[in-house]
Amino acid sequence: MKFCILASGSKGNSVFIESAYGRFLIDVGLSARKIEERLQSIDVDAAAIDAIILTHAHTDHVRGVGVLAHRHKIPVMAHPDTLDSITPLLKPGQAVVPWHQPFQVKDLTFTPFPLSHDCQPTFGFVIRENSRALVLCTDLGVVTEGVREQVRQADVLILESNHDSDMLFNGPYPWELKERIAGRTGHLSNHNAGELLQEILHPRLQRVILGHLSEENNTPELALATALEYLGSAREGMVEVIEQKTVSAMYIL
Numbered sequence: 001m002k003f004c005i006l007a008s009g010s011k012g013n014s015v016f017i018e019s020a021y022g023r024f025l026i027d028v029g030l031s032a033r034k035i036e037e038r039l040q041s042i043d044v045d046a047a048a049i050d051a052i053i054l055t056h057a058h059t060d061h062v063r064g065v066g067v068l069a070h071r072h073k074i075p076v077m078a079h080p081d082t083l084d085s086i087t088p089l090l091k092p093g094q095a096v097v098p099w100h101q102p103f104q105v106k107d108l109t110f111t112p113f114p115l116s117h118d119c120q121p122t123f124g125f126v127i128r129e130n131s132r133a134l135v136l137c138t139d140l141g142v143v144t145e146g147v148r149e150q151v152r153q154a155d156v157l158i159l160e161s162n163h164d165s166d167m168l169f170n171g172p173y174p175w176e177l178k179e180r181i182a183g184r185t186g187h188l189s190n191h192n193a194g195e196l197l198q199e200i201l202h203p204r205l206q207r208v209i210l211g212h213l214s215e216e217n218n219t220p221e222l223a224l225a226t227a228l229e230y231l232g233s234a235r236e237g238m239v240e241v242i243e244q245k246t247v248s249a250m251y252i253l
């Protein structure tokens, strides 16, 4: 399996995944045109996407889904409640595939796991090809035992490291918004992410990609430095930070 993060952050999220037999997008949080451009930049035609899979119905994850899915006749797969929420975005006749449980598309198995977030429901995913697992875990306010259990399976982990708590609370946001972001249904701070990494670190974990960074309340340098406080500086080579405006490298696992 290989994958590329097309966008990550509060202004839009999307991950491209390619297996031996299929091509997938998780979330379409930019406009369809921008997603097409970003796919072109990695030599992928949007028409070659086999399925769009959604984590939750927040705009930064579904902004372009209706247009992209319609234009290229791509089925949209999501939890039934997420499909209900995004119905206004979808064009008439759009193919949708509701799931309740772990599901298989082509040669990949997607195991959704619930996240505590202010959009019901929200899911992370364990994505498996044979024995290899990519885990996507962003948009959560608190780490539960269930989340820890899933994240432990990762060979490669994409983890939210949304904000630096000091920057958030000393920053310009109104108090209610600060509380929302830092609350149990908001977003993980750099320290929350670091603690989780320390807890789940295991020899098979080969790479950690920190994402969904706030542009106002975080910097890539702070996110990385905080993760390394927990993991130890010797692990610098395994941790990377993804910024909103750039398309990531193509990772192979």
Ligand SMILES: [Zn+2]
Binding pocket: 009, 010, 013, 058, 060, 061, 139, 212
């Ligand atoms: Zn988000």
Ligand SMILES: [Zn+2]
Binding pocket: 056, 058, 117, 119, 139
């Ligand atoms: Zn969200």
